[in-house]
Amino acid sequence: MNFPQFAFNNVRRNARAxxxxxxxxxxxxxxxxAYTVFIYHPDVANNSMGPSAAISMKVAASIVYVFAFFFVMYSIGTFLKSRNLEFGLLTILGARPGQINKLVFLExxxxxxxxxxxxxxxxMLLSKFFLLLSTKIIGIDELPFYLPLKPMLIxxxxxxALFLVISIFTLLFIRKNRVLELLQGNAKPKKPPKASILLSLFGAALLTTGFFALRIELNPVTIILAAVTGIAGTYFFYSQLSVLFMRLLQRSRKSTWRGTRLLWVSEMSYKLRDNSRMLFLITVVTALASMGAGVVLSINQAGRDMYFGNPFAVTKTFYKAPSAEPDRSEIHRExxxxxxxxxxxxxxxLNATLANSGGDGNRPKTLYLLGLAQYKELAGVLGFPAINSLGPNEAALxxxxxxxxxxxIRKGGITMKEHPTETLAVKKTIISDQADFLNKSTPIVIIPESTLETIRAAKSAKVGREITPYIEYLYKVPAWDNGSLPTASSQEAIVGEKLGKINAENRNNNSGGLTSYLMARGENYLLLKQSTAMVSFVSIFVALIFSVASASFLYFKLHSELAADIRMYRALSKIGLSxxxxxxxxxxxxxxxxxIPIFISAIQSLVVISPILGQMGIVNVVEPVLVTFAAYLVLQSVFFLIVKSRYIHSLKKMMV
Known part of the structure; x- marks a missing residue:
């Protein structure tokens, strides 16, 4: 048997590991x-969204490659630590250090x-499916199958290159221990796990700092501070806080000293300490992947909410009152x-600003002012409650x-900076999911026309120029309000795309500044969906890799500790453990x-993305994050059942 055959037999006989x-x-x-198959597809360059999709795929492929580097390095390091006994036996039989290095390199x-x-x-088997899935999700023309020779070579x-570099690099980490130490392998008794109270408190302080940093003021400094303290605090949570908690739990006879609870609690303190780095890495990687997925899902949900919250299919806004009747001919024509x-x-x-707002670094709260006569017409279209009359100092919201x-509303009224001498008593408040057609977070205040004119004149006098209201034309199309979201081939999407092109042409031809803006509800939703679909598609496979890798990490650690666990459970079975x-x-x-990494990363994701998305006006964050982690939980549960069954099967063989 030559040396390569020896290496091959080593791999074959250790297939379980x-x-x-x-x-x-x-x-x-x-x-x-699969990503390179898409990137180098000959038809990608001919598609309107192809180049941008290819760039996203390149970013994803780079993430996969970098993660694969660290994954392979960690995995090889774990295997080397578990093979000390084997290296000791080879040394006794006369193997030189160079031969052991050659063996590890070949394996x-x-x-x-x-x-x-x-x-x-x-x-290759799944490339056709991958191309079909990617084009469907991203929303581009279907890409035919081709022979991907270039992706195969790349x-x-x-x-x-990756395996070659890591194989050479890891040879530097093979410990030159004495033969006796190698023969002991992992059988050396472990020292009782200890946790520093000071480091535990420091870890808790870091996590607290990261939590409040995002809630003081969002800027690059606070985001970086939250990231650094959160990551560092997570490490101390596993290496110190969790061990300290298990040690304190161990001392509680009332809660721990019953049945087999003391056994698994005591052993858990060792496993948490030994696996602290691995659990830390899994938590950080899972949190980062899930934050991205959670943000995408939150934005998608916000897009759906905005679509259903806007009862008008088309809206055209004129920022400057034209001298003649505003032109809406393109809308009528389409x-x-x-x-x-x-x-x-x-x-x-008319825009107005709420008095006594904007303190503590927050932006002043704005309002839209609308005359009562126009509200009556709007209420008839939307089915809002009728308001027949309002006094000079009365309003509805x-x-x-x-x-x-x-x-x-404070003390039953609204006070505006443009009209500070009077507080408008709010006689009626209307809460509706159809009130999002102007701005999701900005209420509309209904006031008499005389009051509206007074406020307009006050604003004009303050800035020294004539202030005119924005003119909004709202188009409601009952046939498109069928309770379903538009598709790329739907009538609303086709009309919206045509109006969008007209709007872009008018904007490009208007060198004097933006005077009007046309918005099609269906086009806005599909553009948002298309932009997030690409990120979703990329993040799905990256998240899958992270999940598979985290399960592999755990499998490696459990397998490397299997020999020690077998000795422990065999000894316990002799004294009565069933x-x-x-x-x-x-x-x-x-x-x-x-x-535990899934639950910790879920909490971190909620803590981090809630204030960030809140700044974007997205308040529905919990549901998308929980959906993301529910998917992670299902996937991880599959891996858990597989690993648990194999691990327990190995232990059962050694029970007395």
């Missing part, structure tokens, strides 16, 4: 290859080459060509369901290692 690492590496190669390259071949082969060269019935409503709105009314009790204890320990 290498299988998770091999499959995870092959999966990363497959995803990287790493053999597994790497097999993973590359498997990954590219799997990618993928193979990239990962051969709606008539579509053959749909519609209503046109005009409202003239229309707000969306997301608005905080108490921020605007197979069922062993299974229950092991299941609890594995479940904690699998699920």
């Amino acid at each position: 290498y299988i998770a690492y091999f499959l995870s590496s092959a999966f990363m190669v497959m995803v990287f290859f 790493n390259m053999l597994i790497g080459l097999l993973a590359i071949v498997t990954g590219i082969g799997g990618g 993928t193979a060269a990239s990962f051969v 709606l008539k060509a579509a053959g749909v019935a519609y209503t046109e409503t005009r409202i003239d709105t 229309i707000a969306s369901t997301d608005s905080i009314i108490s921020d605007y 197979t069922g009790e062993m299974s229950a204890v092991a299941t609890k320990q594995i479940a904690i290692l699998f699920y």
